[in-house]
Amino acid sequence: MIDIANLTKHFGPKVAVDNLSLSVQKGQVLGFLGPNGAGKSTAMRMITGYLPPTSGSIVIGGIDMLEDPNAAKALIGYLPESAPLYQDMTVEGFLSFAAELRGLDGQRRRDAVGNALATCFLEGVRRQSIDTLSKGYRHRTCLAQAIIHDPEVLILDEPTDGLDPNQKDVVRNLIRHMGKTKAIIFSTHILEEVEACCTRAVIIDRGKVVADGTPDHLKRHAARAGSVTVRFQNAPGGLRQDLEKLKYGARLEAVETAGSTLSAVVYPKTKADASNLSAEIYELARSRNLALSELHEEPGRLDEMFRELTSQNKV
Amino acid sequence: MRNIFIIFKRELKSYFNNPLAYVLIIIFSLLSMGLTFVIGDFLKMNDASLTSFFFFHPWIYMIFGPAIGMRLWSEEHRMGTTELLLTMPISAWQAIVGKFLAACVVLAAALLSTISIVFTVYYLGKPDGQMIVSGYIGSFLVGASSIAITCAISAFTRNQISCLLVAVAVCFVLVLAGFPRVTEFLRPNFPALADIGNSVSFWWHQSEMARGIIRLQSPVYLLSLIGFSLYLTGVIIRGKRS
Structure with a gap:
């Protein structure tokens, strides 16, 4: 579903992502690991079509992101790092807006909003204005926006950041559950999370892939492994x-x-x-x-x- | 079209969910009519026309346009929603046009709020209806141009206040360039400069249209200024990403 080849991004003289190649199939949950500033977010922003790459190719479900961005973007649900939202809208209004932009109308839109509200446990705050919500709710509202059109590809940038342990657990279960039918990339620096929900983990450092494999496979490479x-x-x-x-x-x-x-x-x-x-x-x-x-x-x-x-x- | 309309709807709701739009409309209404009666000597002129009313519009738009337009992209940048919007399956230009049109509705509402002055002038005498219509069209185009310019400037910054200040400065220059005092000062020595001043100036185009002189050049100039500013907005937004 996601095929990235030789993806490179320069910001001036700085190389943020260096020749990154990845491919993620349906049913795979890929954990994207790396220290802060390793290029995780930049890579995800390129995959979702927000940042144009300096070089390399991004193909989503067979559609080239650079050639037909709108068709490629239609297949993706994206949760940006800071979970940005329109503060002056209600949760329901915002999700309805997102559904509309995703091409859903009438009853299909109402159903999609209802499903997203239920999946992300937002029914209690559906009519509340977003600027009155706590961080956990905001994060989940943005997540709801990402899954509203039931996309085949999900790109989640630190989906559990700033959530309390219960909410983290909810989101992890959600990812695990959705991972059965979708291709998911999510970034995190919580390592238990990778073990808990990923079928595959990729570690990047300074823009380069330094390890790629199942979490078990990666663990076996640790110095103390096998002792x-x-x-x-x-x-x-x-x-x-x-x-x-x-x-x-x-x-x-x-x-x-x-x-x-x-x-x-x-x-x-x-x-x-x-x-x-x-x-x-x-x-x-x-x-x-x-x-x-x-x-x-x-x-x-x-x-x-x-x-x-x-x-x-x-x- | 559909995407433009979705963006337009959201932006419009957001304008009218916020007291700022109402405040701006009321200020516009009070200022444009107040200035007409107090400084423009509307009643003493003994002339059933709205020339003195439209006279002040470019000056008001110098602040009003930037005040409406400053949030268009600055707010998106500040909240980080640009990233959300531009990863949706829509084109940047659709978002730009949708947002701009929503701001134009606020402008139209402000102009509509001055309708009582039209009734007044009809009550007092027999005005030239065509002049009033062309005056309103000219005024709307000038207002829309100042919004479009602000739109491009707001794409640069996440800070609404700096956007406002820069946009006011740009609009100020565009108004002043064709103001009689300025062109009269320039004309003896730099006649070409005075002509250029006239042809780029909000003030000149507005006053031409308010006098009922509909020549193609004014609407064409203002519409291309709008088109160029919106195009520039797209370039800036793309430039900021790469």
Whole structure:
């Protein structure tokens, strides 16, 4: 649904987005990650047709954004970063205006407004003027505007920013639910969110893609991923040496002994050896009849991965 | 057309949801009629025409046009709704025209509020109806031009006040360029400059039309000024994005 190739944007001498290529299919939810100023919003503004790219192509559902912008924009629902709204309108009036611009009339428009109000839990404030609403409601009003025409593509720039934990949860569920039938790109810097609702995560830094894969796949690349944490209750004297000599193990870290308890983190030789390593440790404990009170394989953490990838060469 | 109308409707509602439009219409009405009677010596002139009434319009539009037009794009930029509007499946020019037309309705409402002076002049004597119609058309076109110029300036900035000040300054120059004092001063030494002053001036075109002289050049000049300003608005909005 979304095909971006070699997308580049310069602001004067500054390169905001550098040769970005992505493609998102229906049924995919792509989490767009990156530190502030990495070019997330700029990229999204280009995808939605707000900013013209310096070079590169944007194709939405087979339609080129630069050749036929109105047809391409018609397929997209967009929630801009600051959730801008016409302050002097009522929630219902605003959504009705958005629906009209999306080409919906009469009963179809009323239905669309009703659905959007219900989906975003706005029925209680439908007749309220937008400037009297709290931030969470405003954000959801803008989200309602983005989904009012049931678009095939959703571009959401920090959809959960400024919401309370309950509202965040509502929006995440919404994204997960809609992601089954739409192609969604959303940006965030909350990493749990990516794990909670994305089928794919892309990390960008200084305008470039630095990682692309499922959240699990990315986590596995974190430095600590694959390490095995063990704790033996009745550790005999030479156990530490035995652990160091494991076939799949590379090194030991954080070794602690308290009385007869020994705990340590064992790193595998390669990340692919992680499971073999835990099996080997288990086998060691079983054959020597040692009480193993903890055996845990670290799946890796997205935030660690994120830091490793984006904190290099920072001033 | 449909998109223009949707934008127009929203903008118009927004004008009349706001006390500013009413205040401006009332001020326009009071000022244009008050000046006619007090400074223009409407009654002493013993002339059943609205020449002295239309005389003041360019001066009033110098402030009134920018005051109506200043919010057109500045407000969108300030609220960030430009991003929303321009990612909808509509063209920028449709939004520009729709917004401009809504501001023109406020202008038309302000002109309509002065209708009592037409009745007065008919009650007092036998005025030339054609002169009144052409005077109103001229006045409307001058007002619309000042709004269009303000529209282009408002596309530059998110600050309504700076937009207002710059637009007033531009309109001031455009009024003054053809004001008799100025052209008389220029004519002996720079006759060409005086002619240029006349042909670009709101004041000159307005007074020509208020005298019932309908020559093609005035409406054509004012309409092309409007067209150019709206085109410029589009260029500025596009330029700001890239």
